[in-house]
Amino acid sequence: MPERIETDVLIVGAGPGGSAAAYHLARHGIDVLAVDKATFPREKVCGDGLTPRSVGAIERMGVDTSDPGFERVVGLRVHSKDVTIDLPWPELETWPNYGLVMPRLGFDHLLLERAKKAGARVLEGTDARLPLMHDGWVVGAETVPAADPETEPTEIHARFTIAADGAASRFAAPAGVRRDDSRPLGIAARRYYRAPNLGGPWFESWLDLWEGDMLLPGYGWLFPMADGRVNLGAGLLSTFRNFKDISATRLFAAFATMLPEDRGISEDSADGRMLSGPLPMSLNRAPQAVPGMLVVGDAAGAVNPMNGEGIAYAIETAEMAAELLHEALVKDHLGLAMVYPQALRERYGRYFRLGRGFAKLVGKPEIMGPATKYLLPNPRVMGFAMRMMANLTDGRHGDRQDKLFYLLERLARAS
Numbered sequence: 017m018p019e020r021i022e023t024d025v026l027i028v029g030a031g032p033g034g035s036a037a038a039y040h041l042a043r044h045g046i047d048v049l050a051v052d053k054a055t056f057p058r059e060k061v062c063g064d065g066l067t068p069r070s071v072g073a074i075e076r077m078g079v080d081t082s083d084p085g086f087e088r089v090v091g092l093r094v095h096s097k098d099v100t101i102d103l104p105w106p107e108l109e110t111w112p113n114y115g116l117v118m119p120r121l122g123f124d125h126l127l128l129e130r131a132k133k134a135g136a137r138v139l140e141g142t143d144a145r146l147p148l149m150h151d152g153w154v155v156g157a158e159t160v161p162a163a164d165p166e167t168e169p170t171e172i173h174a175r176f177t178i179a180a181d182g183a184a185s186r187f188a189a190p191a192g193v194r195r196d197d198s199r200p201l202g203i204a205a206r207r208y209y210r211a212p213n214l215g216g217p218w219f220e221s222w223l224d225l226w227e228g229d230m231l232l233p234g235y236g237w238l239f240p241m242a243d244g245r246v247n248l249g250a251g252l253l254s255t256f257r258n259f260k261d262i263s264a265t266r267l268f269a270a271f272a273t274m275l276p277e278d279r280g281i282s283e284d285s286a287d288g289r290m291l292s293g294p295l296p297m298s299l300n301r302a303p304q305a306v307p308g309m310l311v312v313g314d315a316a317g318a319v320n321p322m323n324g325e326g327i328a329y330a331i332e333t334a335e336m337a338a339e340l341l342h343e344a345l346v347k348d349h350l351g352l353a354m355v356y357p358q359a360l361r362e363r364y365g366r367y368f369r370l371g372r373g374f375a376k377l378v379g380k381p382e383i384m385g386p387a388t389k390y391l392l393p394n395p396r397v398m399g400f401a402m403r404m405m406a407n408l409t410d411g412r413h414g415d416r417q418d419k420l421f422y423l424l425e426r427l428a429r430a431s
């Protein structure tokens with residue numbers, strides 16, 4: 017007989033999505049067990065950037081954002097070939113007015129510790145190989161030690177399961193979750209550098225990436241870190257022309273080469289390897305609920321198509337799943353949690369639809385060229401664009417920019 021463990025809620029994956037789900041369920045007193053095939057602290061390829069939206073999400077998990085491991089950023093500095101513009105974060109009631117940077121190595125560990133402190137059980141080094149199925153319901157997972165996959169599997173039986181297993185999401189697939197190729201996907205690469213010139217307390221972003229005389233589709237970023245290193249990265253979207261011909265690795269190499277010498281980006285200042293990974297966007301995985309299981313974060317394809325931000329959305333979707341499951345368990349009516357996809361559509365449907373339109377537009381050089389030339393120097397227009405791309409608003413009752421944002425969202429039919 018395989019070893020058997022029982023829990024009310026099993027969470028597969030303990031990145032930001034899994035830890036947030038575990039934290040919010042444990043906070044409600046629910047018996048919750050999170051498993052991750054990695055042992056923490058573990059590296060995750062990422063830009064390590066937290067916008068004010070992400071800061072809001074981790075504040076709700078009780079994270080102390082004055083921790084010296086965080087670097088604070090005051091806004092976004094955007095560079096094109098001819099113009100550089102500074103866009104401070106907006107002053108809003110709903111969101112903090114600062115962003116943060118922390119390498120995922122420490123950040124994900126910190127979130128997992130919050131979940132443990134709230135009372136969640138955690139099994140690290142544990143690979144959830146397959147969902148356990150009974151009468152069409154997911155009722156847990158078959159797990160093996162990640163370091164010794166030939167061992168006799170353990171069965172974890174749960175009343176409900178949350179798949180938070182990231183962009184590859186091999187666990188959720190056998191339960192019927194599929195990728196929707198009509199929705200955008202990003203790919204990006206990043207590397208750390210010990211850089212003498214951090215560039216200031218800004219997220220820096222480059223809109224034109226040049227390989228010699230050739231303009232490549234894509235964007236670059238440089239995020240400062242508290243330990244004096246920078247996270248340098250480049251990425252592109254599946255909506256961009258030549259997406260299939262240009263790898264994130266090539267784009268990254270072109271970006272790292274084109275930066276001014278005084279930034280100190282070179283092979284000598286590099287710290288570790290360049291790593292790349294996918295960004296599944298705009299809820300490009302469906303269904304987000306199958307009987308007995310909800311899907312959150314990258315496993316649900318929840319990255320924002322306007323700015324490639326996924327941490328805030330992993331935490332928010334996990335929080336929504338946790339709240340619904342809490343209610344379903346308290347009322348002993350598990351079917352109640354199945355409204356989760358509808359709740360996702362209500363919260364993100366219109367915004368992500370707007371984002372898909374935006375992703376198509378920025379993929380067209382004939383539109384992006386003039387837009388960069390004429391709109392980038394205008395702080396008002398760019399301030400609004402930045403608010404919209406980072407999804408930072410006080411909603412319909414906010415200021416004039418919020419009202420315009422709200423109107424644009426209403427015009428985008430939810431789907």
Ligand SMILES: Cc1cc2nc3c(=O)[nH]c(=O)nc-3n(C[C@H](O)[C@H](O)[C@H](O)COP(=O)(O)OP(=O)(O)OC[C@H]3O[C@@H](n4cnc5c(N)ncnc54)[C@H](O)[C@@H]3O)c2cc1C
Pocket residue numbers: 028029030031032033034051052053054060061062063064065066070142143144145180181182183185186187203204205206249291292293294295312313314315319324325326327328330
């Ligand atoms: C190059 C790059 C740059 C990015 N930059 C940013 C950025 O600056 N800011 C931002 O907000 N977002 C960024 N993102 C997106 C962000 O990294 C993701 O959206 C975020 O990590 C999603 O969190 P998650 O918890 O859903 O998944 P993950 O963080 O991927 O966590 C999934 C966890 O599940 C575990 N797991 C997987 N399968 C199993 C299994 N079968 N059994 C047990 N455990 C399993 C994994 O070990 C992992 O720990 C970037 C992504 C990339 C690729």
